[in-house]
Amino acid sequence: MTDLLHHFHFQHSALRGELVQLSGSYTALLGTHDYPDIVKRQMGQALAAVALMTSTLKLFGSLILEVKGNGPLSLLMVECNDAGDMRGIAHYDDSLNTTNDITWGDLVGDGHCILTIDPNEGERYQGIVSLSGQSLSEVLTHYFAQSEQLPTRFWLFANEISAAGLLLQVLPGHDHEEKESEDWSRVVTLADTLVASELLGLEANTVLYRLYHDEQVLLLGQHELRFKCSCTRQRSANALRAIDAEELQDIANENGGFIDVNCQFCRNHYRFDAIDLAALHQPIDSSSSSLQ
């Protein structure tokens, strides 16, 4: 199954939806780390969520979703950009390697969910909500309610090989209308009947037909998604350039004459030897050729 995000609209109501199904991108991401199954499933749900939200934002840039708490899953961070490139990372306690069943609350503990919009041009925007609720989808629903955005609901599912999500949202300008409120309750009640095996295993069209055959759903197009990290040698060089030249040489000397910059997300590493390091603090025009 290709990894796709489908946009749809309810023809007789001012409501819209997004449906995402991930397999290749999700397993490629999981292949970079040896996560316990319980962490994989949370990563899958978070990836599905960030893809759904990126699509609703009509953003040129990236959306970053972070869950940070004091539980054994201390960090879950996923990112998706407007081109459909996704990446993610989780930090967790070793106790999760032998844990099969744990509630969301015990997994993440107390903390926050942070959403960062990082546009290609302009200022970053950050929103934050506490980690209350029984699942990531409840946390995100609270986030949208708290920030007085449009009524929005999420349904997120993942197993160890695939992840999927559904988002429903009232269209802008219709969020206080009586008809939309009735339509909203009806489509949400129907979506609440959705089970993991349907959203993870059936074609998107079949899922939407099963849920909404009485609603006249119009598919508006689809969007491909993939695992692709945004790290580059140039970005690693920029990070090293912020460190004092002498300190860099000391680190390199202790490490056999070079520095390896490792990307946490994709495990790529970028090696900088003594000549590369010396060039970092030269004026850009004379150093650029050695950094490309």
Ligand SMILES: [Zn+2]
């Ligand atoms: Zn990377």
